[in-house]
Amino acid sequence: MIACGAIAQPVAAIVSRRGWPVDVHPLPPLLHNQPDRIAGEVRRLADELAASYSQVVIGYADCGTYGALDEVCDDLGLRRLPGLHCYDVYAGASRLETFFSEQPGTYLLTDFLVRSFARTVLQELGLDRYPDLRDTYFTHYTRVVWLAQEPDDELLSLAQHAADRIGLPLTVVETGDRGLEKALADLLLPAVSLG
Template structure:
């Protein structure tokens, strides 16, 4: 089972590598309430465990502050490494450098670029209360889009959406190409036979 924000790239990696697995996504909006991630994962693993020989968790910690690790230990399953999906796409060292360069860095993945209007603007109520923007984002200084797609046409489309997202929260946009190699390497290690 996987975080809805990385389910599609995980399924694409599985297809490319011929891994005999199914990807079962959980709602990506769980990230807006990270205290709900560990219970949702526990429920999904319990359900999938009755149907599959092996279940792995396609989540980084994602703001659970160790609660997801506790669930994984209790259920005897493994999860992806890292604090969040940014570590998986850009690798932890790159995320650390970006944060050191500018502590007020707001990161976007391709998924977040596509869904920003729904997952951020609508869910935070900025569409109804734009005056909250400065309260939510006052400590940020820039948006960094971690580009995973290598398709030029898709990059061009997403570039426009990333610019709109950055402008909607009043921040400049920086683009960093990461690809999806970090996620693929982590998935390979996670799904390899034990």
């Protein structure tokens, strides 16, 4: 499985727990800051892995590629995770639609983003050096929703700190990893005999 680096750890944990004969090959999570590169990197790694594996699957949703990842999957005969983003996999697409219809200015975090917020958001967007960019990036956002897979006090503190850094209230929605596990089972069971 070629997996987004932002979900590779929980994917590997589920694969191990379920005893599935799957190797997880992550791509850098910072590709999400340049989603136009995701499809090309997936194609490159899929071509490389094809020599060693009889089946390759893609542990990405569309993730901002606007169909480019689906074109790669169609070209190479690969399957990917459903949805527009990993948020759909964790929370369910209909739940996300509700969040956005209730409050269109919702900014989403996963456990990965909570842990890596200083690097993946503050540093990558330059907010650590130019805090006045906050209004440029976040002026139309009204809240942060943390889709908590494994909530604990440390992650809650980090999520609150992330929300505070961008000046938005925090809402915590516990999702666990059931949605991810189901999506992985749906993706993997047709591809390989998992026993």
